[in-house]
Amino acid sequence: MRIGELAAQAGMSRDTIRFYEKVGLVTGRRLANGYRDFPPEAVPWLHYVRTAQTLGFSLAEIARHGEELREAPDSAQALSVLFEQKIQVIDARMAELATLRAELATRVDTGCPLRAIGRPS
Amino acid sequence: MRIGELAAQAGMSRDTIRFYEKVGLVTGRRLANGYRDFPPEAVPWLHYVRTAQTLGFSLAEIARHGEELREAPDSAQALSVLFEQKIQVIDARMAELATLRAELATRVDTGCPLRAIGRPS
DNA sequence: CTTGACCTTGGACCGTACTCCACTGTTTAG
């Protein structure tokens, strides 16, 4: 799969994919003519990258997670550990959001002005 | 309140506060000697800025919301609307997280590698 | 054999959000 098709499938620009390749987020082989050739798995992987990004993970973090996965690719147990770690990160993020949500919900009821927000301990 | 104390109270650097003033996120008067003088409300406001930021709002958005609030400062209802909007943003983010979490949880059980993640529709 | 769509590279540029620096002025404590 060449870069244009991958870009279309992943919903991002060719430039972005080249940038991602540069920072190690995607890898592909080269055809004889120098064109990049990506495997079909690149499509779901890039979708995953977008998702993780909107969840607040930096490209560096995402790349690192990807490498960890590639380093222990055949151990289902190793994979499970990694997934569990990620889930913990997600749970922490969700807890933060829940706290903020509760704070805001209180203000909705009281009409308490913004200046009083975030006045914790 | 001078910039150093505000920085300490708000948990950010003086430079950051000067930067925020430059982009209109905080305003303060000036003392005779040229020093900035911030009102006490600047402290919770900056805490709020930090909060909103972690929710994914850009400084420009936060500044704009702040202006909207200053334009209708005595309407508890207007405030509630804004808070409700923010809560919706939070809920959307939490839902996304829950989705990713569920995806990952599935992989934990199956040991199915990441390349199969995000293979939607 | 040209046209157009695709690909390559390197490098410049952008917006966001700071962070650091040098140099200078002000205030406060001993």
Added chain:
DNA sequence: CTAAACAGTGGAGTACGGTCCAAGGTCAAG
């Protein structure tokens, strides 16, 4: 009176995440 601790300014630099562009190579269709 002096030294430290604070304040001011302007401007450069950083990190991240792209985005755009020019100059050129490749390939399939007409």
